[in-house]
Amino acid sequence: MTLSTRLSDRLAAHGLQANKGLGQHFLLDLNVTRKIARLSGAQAGELVIEVGPGPGGLTQALLETEARVYAIERDARFLPLLVELGDAFPGRLTVLHADALKVQETEIEGSDGARIVSNLPYNVGTPLLVKWLTGPFRPRSLTLMFQKEVASRIVAEPGAPDYGRLAVLAAALTHRKLVLEAPARAFTPPPRVDSAVVHLTPRPDAVAGSRLDALQKVTAAAFGQRRKMLRAGLKALGGEALCQAAGVDPAARPETVDLDGFLAIADALLTKA
Structure with a gap:
């Protein structure tokens, strides 16, 4: 052949x-x-x-x-x-x-x-x-x-x-x-x-290390309950207080939050830890 x-x-x-x-x-x-x-x-x-x-x-x-x-x-x-x-x-x-x-x-x-x-x-x-x-x-x-x-x-x-x-x-x-x-x-x-x-x-500025770990944790929680507001989806991680610390509207739905918003929440989670 x-x-x-x-x-x-x-x-x-x-x-x-x-x-x-x-x-x-x-x-x-x-x-x-x-x-x-x-x-x-x-x-x-x-x-x-x-x-x-x-x-x-x-x-x-x-x-x-x-x-x-x-x-x-x-x-x-x-x-x-x-x-x-x-x-x-x-x-x-x-x-x-x-x-x-x-x-x-x-x-x-x-x-x-x-x-x-x-x-x-x-x-x-x-x-x-x-x-x-x-x-x-x-x-x-x-x-x-x-x-x-x-x-x-x-x-x-x-x-x-x-x-x-x-x-x-x-x-x-x-x-x-x-x-x-x-x-x-x-x-x-x-x-x-x-x-x-x-x-x-x-990306040359790709997220890495503990920040990437935190981003994965935040997105898993948020999109695990994508129909709920962030304050509810992220309740186990800090909910409304976490969102406020990140400067992100706790009443927002996950599908409306951009990358910068999720990174801000991840950074707030790291600061909290």
Whole structure:
């Protein structure tokens, strides 16, 4: 089998189908995967970490940029396909058979400054993003495909229906942009929802340390009861007094409070402690 063979034919030759239990939907259109690779900014010689490569459609597009790819795949069925792909790009594809949620990216050789580019499995997309946003690994950028609903939650602004904890954390740590939308028909098998790609780059003034811990605690409490006023949602942390100390209206709803407001509440919580 040559690399020129269509990805769908390669899958068929190996008798492979998507596993619904793992949230797999294959992106086989190389025109789309090459566009994602371009949007990621991947350059020759750079290391790109990809989660859930599956049959390797996006992997191939990333390798075509002359980047080095470290692919993390949980489903052992795809390892032979990825080995074939690696043979076509000697020395530039490393495949790890593992659960990405358990992988320590900082232990990957050369990972400092690596990019993350992935068509994420639907069932682990949000946990992986939170892991990358709040953990010790600091990628150069993240270019990630999610369900469109999740992508909207990441880039949402205050007052928008999708604005919530994920948007606040992403805004505190990165510059966010929705860069591509992909209809369900672009995937095999087609999911029931459309998808979208979000590109995130770390902020030079990203929140860190105890301030990040406090922000996570405040947003978890506030959006855990998003229909209630802040004074009620934050009652266990100080409620009205905490909001007043931060200069934030205790009667405000969480979805109307911007990043600066939540940071002020986090800082007030630290001062209180």
